[in-house]
Amino acid sequence: MSELPTTGAAPSPTNEQPSPGSQDRTHHWWRLLAIWLVLSAVLDPLFYYLAGPHIPPGTMTNAAQGAQFDFNILFVIALPVLLGVWIYMLYAIFMWRASRGGPEPVGGPAASGHFGIQLGWILTTTVVVLFLAGFGTYELVQPGGSGGGQGSSPIWTPTSKTVLPVQVIGQQWKFTYRYPTFGGFETDQLVLPDDTTIEFNVTSLDVVHSFWAYQLGVKADANPSYNNVAYTTTQQLGSFTVRCDELCGIWHGAMYNNGVVVTPQQFQVWATATERALRKNTRLLPPYALTYVPDANGADGGYYPDNVDPYSKVQTYGAAQAGQGKGGGG
Amino acid sequence: MAIETTQVEEFDYRGGSLATRQPMSRRSDWLSPHAGWALVGAVIGYLIGHWLGNVIASGYTQVQSTGQNDVATVLGLSLGVVGFLGGVGGLNYPLAKLVGREPSFELPQHSWMRYFRMTGDHKVVGLQYTVGVLLFLFTGGLLAMLVRTELLSPTSHVFGPGTYIELVGEHGTVMMMMASSAVVGPLGNWLVPLMIGTRRMAFPRVEAFSFWTFIAGYLVILSALFFGGFPTGWTGYAPLQTQAAGGMDSYLVGFAVIGIGMILAGFNLAATIINYRAPGMTWGRVPIFVWSILATCALLTLATPTLVVAGLFGILDRTAETAFFVTEHGGSNFLWQNLFWFFGHPEVYIMALPGFGIVMEIIPVFTRKPLFAYKVAAAGMLGVALLSFFVWQHHLFQSGINPDMRPLFMLTTELISIPTGFLFLVTLGTLWKAKIRFDTPMLFCLGMLFNFLIGGITGVFLSDVPVDVTVHGSFFVMAHFHYTIMGGLIFAFFGGLYFWIPKITGKTLNRRLSKWHFWTFFVFFNLTFFPLFLVGLAGQPRRVFEYAPNLQVLNDISSVSAYFLGASFFLFIVNFIWSIYLIPHEAPPNPWNSLGLEWQTPTPVPWFNFERIPVVTNDPYHYGEPDAPPVADLGRVLVAADGAPVEPLERAEE
Numbered sequence: 001m002s003e004l005p006t007t008g009a010a011p012s013p014t015n016e017q018p019s020p021g022s023q024d025r026t027h028h029w030w031r032l033l034a035i036w037l038v039l040s041a042v043l044d045p046l047f048y049y050l051a052g053p054h055i056p057p058g059t060m061t062n063a064a065q066g067a068q069f070d071f072n073i074l075f076v077i078a079l080p081v082l083l084g085v086w087i088y089m090l091y092a093i094f095m096w097r098a099s100r101g102g103p104e105p106v107g108g109p110a111a112s113g114h115f116g117i118q119l120g121w122i123l124t125t126t127v128v129v130l131f132l133a134g135f136g137t138y139e140l141v142q143p144g145g146s147g148g149g150q151g152s153s154p155i156w157t158p159t160s161k162t163v164l165p166v167q168v169i170g171q172q173w174k175f176t177y178r179y180p181t182f183g184g185f186e187t188d189q190l191v192l193p194d195d196t197t198i199e200f201n202v203t204s205l206d207v208v209h210s211f212w213a214y215q216l217g218v219k220a221d222a223n224p225s226y227n228n229v230a231y232t233t234t235q236q237l238g239s240f241t242v243r244c245d246e247l248c249g250i251w252h253g254a255m256y257n258n259g260v261v262v263t264p265q266q267f268q269v270w271a272t273a274t275e276r277a278l279r280k281n282t283r284l285l286p287p288y289a290l291t292y293v294p295d296a297n298g299a300d301g302g303y304y305p306d307n308v309d310p311y312s313k314v315q316t317y318g319a320a321q322a323g324q325g326k327g328g329g330g
Numbered sequence: 331m332a333i334e335t336t337q338v339e340e341f342d343y344r345g346g347s348l349a350t351r352q353p354m355s356r357r358s359d360w361l362s363p364h365a366g367w368a369l370v371g372a373v374i375g376y377l378i379g380h381w382l383g384n385v386i387a388s389g390y391t392q393v394q395s396t397g398q399n400d401v402a403t404v405l406g407l408s409l410g411v412v413g414f415l416g417g418v419g420g421l422n423y424p425l426a427k428l429v430g431r432e433p434s435f436e437l438p439q440h441s442w443m444r445y446f447r448m449t450g451d452h453k454v455v456g457l458q459y460t461v462g463v464l465l466f467l468f469t470g471g472l473l474a475m476l477v478r479t480e481l482l483s484p485t486s487h488v489f490g491p492g493t494y495i496e497l498v499g500e501h502g503t504v505m506m507m508m509a510s511s512a513v514v515g516p517l518g519n520w521l522v523p524l525m526i527g528t529r530r531m532a533f534p535r536v537e538a539f540s541f542w543t544f545i546a547g548y549l550v551i552l553s554a555l556f557f558g559g560f561p562t563g564w565t566g567y568a569p570l571q572t573q574a575a576g577g578m579d580s581y582l583v584g585f586a587v588i589g590i591g592m593i594l595a596g597f598n599l600a601a602t603i604i605n606y607r608a609p610g611m612t613w614g615r616v617p618i619f620v621w622s623i624l625a626t627c628a629l630l631t632l633a634t635p636t637l638v639v640a641g642l643f644g645i646l647d648r649t650a651e652t653a654f655f656v657t658e659h660g661g662s663n664f665l666w667q668n669l670f671w672f673f674g675h676p677e678v679y680i681m682a683l684p685g686f687g688i689v690m691e692i693i694p695v696f697t698r699k700p701l702f703a704y705k706v707a708a709a710g711m712l713g714v715a716l717l718s719f720f721v722w723q724h725h726l727f728q729s730g731i732n733p734d735m736r737p738l739f740m741l742t743t744e745l746i747s748i749p750t751g752f753l754f755l756v757t758l759g760t761l762w763k764a765k766i767r768f769d770t771p772m773l774f775c776l777g778m779l780f781n782f783l784i785g786g787i788t789g790v791f792l793s794d795v796p797v798d799v800t801v802h803g804s805f806f807v808m809a810h811f812h813y814t815i816m817g818g819l820i821f822a823f824f825g826g827l828y829f830w831i832p833k834i835t836g837k838t839l840n841r842r843l844s845k846w847h848f849w850t851f852f853v854f855f856n857l858t859f860f861p862l863f864l865v866g867l868a869g870q871p872r873r874v875f876e877y878a879p880n881l882q883v884l885n886d887i888s889s890v891s892a893y894f895l896g897a898s899f900f901l902f903i904v905n906f907i908w909s910i911y912l913i914p915h916e917a918p919p920n921p922w923n924s925l926g927l928e929w930q931t932p933t934p935v936p937w938f939n940f941e942r943i944p945v946v947t948n949d950p951y952h953y954g955e956p957d958a959p960p961v962a963d964l965g966r967v968l969v970a971a972d973g974a975p976v977e978p979l980e981r982a983e984e
Binding site for chain 2: 028055056057063064066067070071074075078081082085086088089092093096097098099102103104105106107108110111112113114117118121122125126129130132133135136137139140141145146147148149150151152154155202206207208210212214217218219220221223224225226227228229241243244245246247248249250251252253254256293
């Protein structure tokens with residue numbers, strides 16, 4: 001920024017400035033192209049190899065890794081565009097300043113439009129944009145669908161045979177989690193096994209929230225009376241942050257907690273222990289369902305199911321490993 | 331000077347036949363309608379509405395936990411707006427027509443009181459809008475600084491969470507309302523008739539009405555603070571909206587009122603541009619700024635009704651116990667999101683396009699070159715306007731609605747960057763081998779290009795669904811749209827003000843203070859908002875009052891810079907008051923040597939703009955050719971009633 005002229009009011013002629021009026025024969029195009037090529041060729045790999053691996057949301061799940069890869073590819077494409085415009089603007093500011101005195105008309109070929117440049121610009125931007133749209137679509141329709149909320153009937157489902165369903169229930173101002181394959185217990189701890197495909201069923205009891213498991217690369221709005229499914233496959237141990245990402249009232253800023261990815265064995269131990277410990281509470285909960293509607297009368301402050309069968313689309317993780325005959329509470 | 335008599339203005343600009351019409355006896359000045367009476371009318375209207383609401387609905391709404399009667403609030407605000415508009419005289423004409431009386435017509439006013447009245451003079455309305463927009467802008471800016479104050483610390487609080495969310499919502503809504511009229515109102519109204527060579531707007535009363543609705547909307551949205559604010563931010567998502575306390579009524583009524591003003595302003599400007607161009611002002615000669623306003627008008631008239639309707643639904647949900655947005659009772663919270671963003675995305679271009687127009691209008695003047703690729707520029711803005719209706723669901727990528735449509739909306743969103751990118755084709759092409767003068771307006775234009783490039787490129791990241799999973803709803807989005815709207819529109823707006831203020835006021839702004847304003851604005855704008863990209867990427871959601879402690883440094887850089895950013899606006903105010911009122915310097919008639927038609931009029935511009943309607947002979951971008959034909963023939967030929975030319979008076983120029 002400091003390179004920009006601060007004394008624009010009285011521009012001083014630079015040394016390189018071609019004398020006014022004479023035909024400017026400098027090879028501006030070649031200079032610009034050379035500066036641009038060199039800078040792009042240096043900065044792009046620098047970004048990709050140095051900064052790229054650290055770009056959020058990291059590599060904790062396949063969805064996060066996909067998002068990171070996408071971000072890096074977009075950045076590698078965007079950086080030369082930024083550089084191109086900035087180099088051109090700086091070049092113009094320093095090379096093509098008016099000399100002191102009144103305005104000087106610019107005549108001749110420099111003042112005329114150029115059909116080829118216009119066409120070239122339009123074609124280039126179109127090609128880049130179509131490539132970006134195609135690339136984004138390709139990355140989106142991968143099995144599991146890039147970690148975003150896919151609504152109640154997801155079409156980009158994971159290939160994995162065993163899936164751990166976890167229900168995320170948003171309410172003002174707290175997230176709770178139900179594990180249907182472990183009796184449907186409800187807890188405010190989000191514990192996930194490593195190396196496993198997780199199916200988040202996100203719903204809300206009141207207003208719109210958004211379940212954002214930052215390091216997992218998962219974001220899905222929690223809508224009342226609506227099941228929003230998001231998939232991800234864990235691939236690293238560690239803890240992660242969960243935040244509400246849709247303004248949901250005054251305590252929106254305080255609606256966060258932490259989750260943790262543990263080994264499958266640890267998860268199994270935790271899940272069965274918690275299921276046992278919470279058995280009494282679980283019996284008082286409404287039966288596991290994909291959505292819950294608060295009782296309109298408010299008589300018991302409870303919920304009633306929306307007549308959807310307990311969710312068991314694929315062979316589920318907990319059922320297979322815990323040897324339970326029946327997935328989902330009932 | 332062979333002027334065909336058919337080109338002579340036919341209408342009587344004084345609003346009727348002079349022979350038969352006499353002004354109604356004018357009441358003394360302070361008794362006739364003005365802003366003071368508007369406030370009185372607003373108070374009376376509010377009290378009547380509030381009383382009426384309590385009479386008809388005290389039974390069921392006050393039981394709710396808030397203790398507020400939404401019906402009374404909504405009726406109070408609505409009748410308050412009617413009273414405001416009635417007090418300022420906005421309803422005199424239709425009411426007079428209704429009861430069969432001949433409405434009075436307006437005489438040229440010269441007293442300063444004309445700035446506080448309904449007036450058919452587009453130049454007065456333009457100035458009223460300028461002050462109104464700056465009022466909005468500074469209100470919103472102060473709120474923004476309060477928001478940033480809370481974010482100085484990740485945990486300790488200056489405000490309670492309720493106050494904080496109130497400030498956030500109020501800031502967002504005030505700024506959005508301001509930005510949707512920021513250029514169309516002040517510069518659009520002031521410049522468009524002069525640029526296309528007409529004496530008046532197509533619908534001068536509608537124009538004045540749109541301004542006073544704008545002010546009414548400002549008062550209504552400010553009233554939210556007295557009703558406890560609204561917790562939803564400017565997006566007003568239901569069902570939080572349905573659940574919220576009384577300030578939500580101000581939000582819904584305020585947006586509906588502002589929306590009506592936007593629709594009226596859009597119709598008026600579009601009709602003016604289409605029908606009131608001077609002879610010879612072909613579509614190929616229309617200044618590019620007028621093209622941008624026309625494209626914006628298409629959005630104002632077609633997108634804004636959705637907002638008004640959505641606001642009405644929200645009001646009904648809150649008062650009449652309907653369930654448009656209540657899922658449990660058969661409505662859908664997605665309905666609000668769809669309606670809101672179907673307006674909301676074109677709204678983004680309502681804000682961006684006039685900024686493009688200003689930049690493309692100003693850059694040729696300071697490069698002494700014709701505008702590069704004029705047709706591409708005009709087509710690009712129309713393309714943006716068209717495409718902007720097909721992208722709204724990118725705001726709902728993670729919402730779970732229509733997940734299989736996401737590739738389509740990703741494609742349309744990326745496609746819109748093609749016509750948006752024409753801004754850079756046109757401006758960079760105009761810089762090529764130019765003779766650039768770096769006066770303040772030009773600096774603002776270059777600053778706008780720098781900022782808008784960052785804003786635009788980050789928009790591409792947001793349109794990519796997998797990346798959007800991370801950045802959606804985070805500070806990344808927030809930084810992105812501040813770069814496009816503040817870095818784009820507000821920079822262009824100030825560039826436009828610096829460029830046209832010598833024409834509007836006839837005074838020169840202090841050069842040194844102007845430069846200081848630009849450089850502080852540019853530096854602190856970037857220091858305020860660039861860190862927020864990183865903050866967003868690092869996982870901070872929007873509208874939170876608590877964040878991860880490791881993000882404090884970046885947040886503090888942003889907060890401290892925000893104070894300096896606010897101070898830089900102060901430089902503008904000081905400069906304005908100093909140079910226009912305290913130590914005025916007469917501006918030269920055409921300080922930037924512009925070819926634009928608006929600069930060919932005398933300063934100050936007379937009440938009817940042009941003595942004779944100009945005959946346009948050329949587009950205003952022939953800076954490269956000293957011997958190019960003039961932009962317009964402004965010769966003062968008066969034509970008698972029978973069509974015979976009368977002896978020409980002295981020429982307007984030279």
